[in-house]
Amino acid sequence: xxxxxxxxxxxxxxxxxxxxxxxxxxxxxxxxxxxxxxxxxxxxxxxxxxxxxxxxxxxxxxxxxxxxxxxxxxxxxxxxxxxxxxxxxxxxxxxxxxxxxxxxxxxxxxxxxxxxxxxxxxxxxxxxxxxxxxxxxxxxxxxxxxxxxxxxxxxxxxxxxxxxxxxxxxxxxxxxxxxxxxxxxxxxxxxxxxxxxxxxxxxxxxxxxxxxxxxxxxxxxxxxxxxxxxxxxxxxxxxxxxxxxxxxxxxxxxxxxxxxxxxxxxxxxxxxxxxxxxxxxxxxxxxxxxxxxxxxxxxxxxxxxxxxxxxxxxxxxxxxxxxxxxxxxxxxxxxxxxxxxxxxxxxxxxxxxxxxxxxxxxxxxxxxxxxxxxxxxxxxxx
Amino acid sequence: xxxxxxxxxxxxxxxxxxxxxxxxxxxxxxxxxxxxxxxxxxxxxxxxxxxxxxxxxxxxxxxxxxxxxxxxxxxxxxxxxxxxxxxxxxxxxxxxxxxxxxxxxxxxxxxxxxxxxxxxxxxxxxxxxxxxxxxxxxxxxxxxxxxxxxxxxxxxxxxxxxxxxxxxxxxxxxxxxxxx
Numbered sequence: 001x002x003x004x005x006x007x008x009x010x011x012x013x014x015x016x017x018x019x020x021x022x023x024x025x026x027x028x029x030x031x032x033x034x035x036x037x038x039x040x041x042x043x044x045x046x047x048x049x050x051x052x053x054x055x056x057x058x059x060x061x062x063x064x065x066x067x068x069x070x071x072x073x074x075x076x077x078x079x080x081x082x083x084x085x086x087x088x089x090x091x092x093x094x095x096x097x098x099x100x101x102x103x104x105x106x107x108x109x110x111x112x113x114x115x116x117x118x119x120x121x122x123x124x125x126x127x128x129x130x131x132x133x134x135x136x137x138x139x140x141x142x143x144x145x146x147x148x149x150x151x152x153x154x155x156x157x158x159x160x161x162x163x164x165x166x167x168x169x170x171x172x173x174x175x176x177x178x179x180x181x182x183x184x185x186x187x188x189x190x191x192x193x194x195x196x197x198x199x200x201x202x203x204x205x206x207x208x209x210x211x212x213x214x215x216x217x218x219x220x221x222x223x224x225x226x227x228x229x230x231x232x233x234x235x236x237x238x239x240x241x242x243x244x245x246x247x248x249x250x251x252x253x254x255x256x257x258x259x260x261x262x263x264x265x266x267x268x269x270x271x272x273x274x275x276x277x278x279x280x281x282x283x284x285x286x287x288x289x290x291x292x293x294x295x296x297x298x299x300x301x302x303x304x305x306x307x308x309x310x311x312x313x314x315x316x317x318x319x320x321x322x323x324x325x326x327x328x329x330x331x332x333x334x335x336x337x338x339x340x341x342x343x344x345x346x347x348x349x350x351x352x353x354x355x356x357x358x359x360x361x362x363x364x365x366x367x368x369x370x371x372x373x374x375x376x377x378x379x380x381x382x
Numbered sequence: 383x384x385x386x387x388x389x390x391x392x393x394x395x396x397x398x399x400x401x402x403x404x405x406x407x408x409x410x411x412x413x414x415x416x417x418x419x420x421x422x423x424x425x426x427x428x429x430x431x432x433x434x435x436x437x438x439x440x441x442x443x444x445x446x447x448x449x450x451x452x453x454x455x456x457x458x459x460x461x462x463x464x465x466x467x468x469x470x471x472x473x474x475x476x477x478x479x480x481x482x483x484x485x486x487x488x489x490x491x492x493x494x495x496x497x498x499x500x501x502x503x504x505x506x507x508x509x510x511x512x513x514x515x516x517x518x519x520x521x522x523x524x525x526x527x528x529x530x531x532x533x534x535x536x537x538x539x540x541x542x543x544x545x546x547x548x549x550x551x552x553x554x555x556x557x558x559x560x561x562x
Binding site: 094099123126128131134177 | 420422424425434446447448452455485486488511517524525526
């Protein structure tokens with residue numbers, strides 16, 4: 001692994017993230033929480049015009065940090081506190097992803113409408129505790145989605161990219177490596193289905209202004225190979241059929257995303273160059289510990305792939321900078337040049353506006369407080 | 383879809399007692415203690431095995447394995463742990479003693495003189511993979527359909543009654559293929 005280069009402290013401005021999100025009800029905020037070696041994410045969806053409030057999606061709970069973030073967002077009025085956690089996802093049953101899932105489900109209680117996991121069983125205690133909590137919560141809708149499932153929450157669309165059904169059908173054996181069971185998803189806002197026609201019935205292509213996330217779980221090469229097959233990029237040509245497809249899909253690569261939560265903490269099998277060239281993210285976010293003695297993440301190979309996708313140099317003989325922040329690769333283990341932990345990575349995305357990156361300055365063992373949101377650090381766009 | 387989740391489990395889960403699976407083996411000597419650990423191969427990354435060490439679970443009146451504390455996580459060299467596992471499986475007369483470690487393998491372990499759980503070579507150890515995987519699978523099936531009882535889900539419930547006259551139940555297909 002190579003330790004991320006420190007980001008210049010003067011690239012940040014102290015700002016109020018709560019105020020920012022209140023002023024921008026149509027903005028989506030994606031939190032990759034700093035839980036060290038593990039994963040925990042929260043997506044704060046834009047305000048639903050029907051429900052007239054925001055909802056949240058929780059993805060993984062290696063630690064119980066999502067609880068403190070949701071409590072802080074609720075205290076500040078960004079979530080109503082009732083019927084506002086549309087979905088909780090356990091991408092796969094590794095300890096570093098579900099270690100505190102039972103506590104998160106119990107802590108959120110009846111606020112949670114729906115729970116997804118890939119349907120892969122794993123005999124660790126955390127899995128039993130998670131299943132017991134799901135069993136107890138009989139009002140919870142519980143599903144094992146596979147690739148291709150689409151779900152809409154307000155105006156936000158979620159498409160399940162993996163696991164492919166090819167892999168799902170082999171789960172009950174040792175035939176699928178646990179990381180390759182991961183649920184990975186693409187979120188888009190506003191979802192194409194609600195914006196493809198205007199009042200006169202004309203097709204309106206707003207897909208180029210939608211904002212999107214790909215959340216990679218711990219999917220590895222095998223799983224991504226099925227994703228690349230299941231979600232082909234139907235490139236524009238002059239044929240009539242191609243024009244029809246383009247009208248239906250917006251001629252957008254179904255894997256493209258503004259933000260990619262890098263799969264498997266940037267392990268050497270978590271990403272490949274073909275995948276990264278399809279996603280073409282504006283920013284990539286890696287969840288990893290500061291020195292990862294247990295897992296040795298991020299891996300040099302994955303870091304080079306992320307850099308090459310953003311700044312192609314391979315074969316040209318050009319020297320590449322390892323200042324990953326210059327090509328918008330961010331790590332929860334990042335520090336600034338003053339040595340301060342930068343912690344949780346927040347990307348704020350809104351249709352038609354330039355994305356923003358914020359940092360909460362938290363360490364893995366500390367919860368997220370209202371103060372951390374109120375005194376967040378916004379990375380200046382350069 | 384809501385039908386799937388409509389049947390609430392109304393019964394109390396009953397008193398807890400230590401889970402006592404019946405691992406296969408000709409010379410198995412096995413009496414779990416609350417201080418023992420339930421060690422799961424959570425990941426195999428390069429040359430290292432990641433073990434999640436939960437306190438040995440209890441089982442409730444309907445067969446749920448109950449884990450109440452957060453585990454310790456340890457990383458060891460695969461070769462070191464594999465050698466120790468192979469030796470202990472052979473010692474207990476367990477089938478396929480040299481089977482390569484896989485994610486999802488489960489062991490009963492006792493610390494011996496290694497109270498900090500840092501040196502697996504000093505642990506007493508027994509492979510309980512088949513029973514543990516069956517229990518995890520059953521927990522999932524029952525969570526999907528709370529109307530189903532654990533026995534209906536063909537759960538490991540070995541400590542709840544006398545041994546079956548047919549001998550040990552077969553584990554699910556995948557586990558059986560790899561562990562027996």
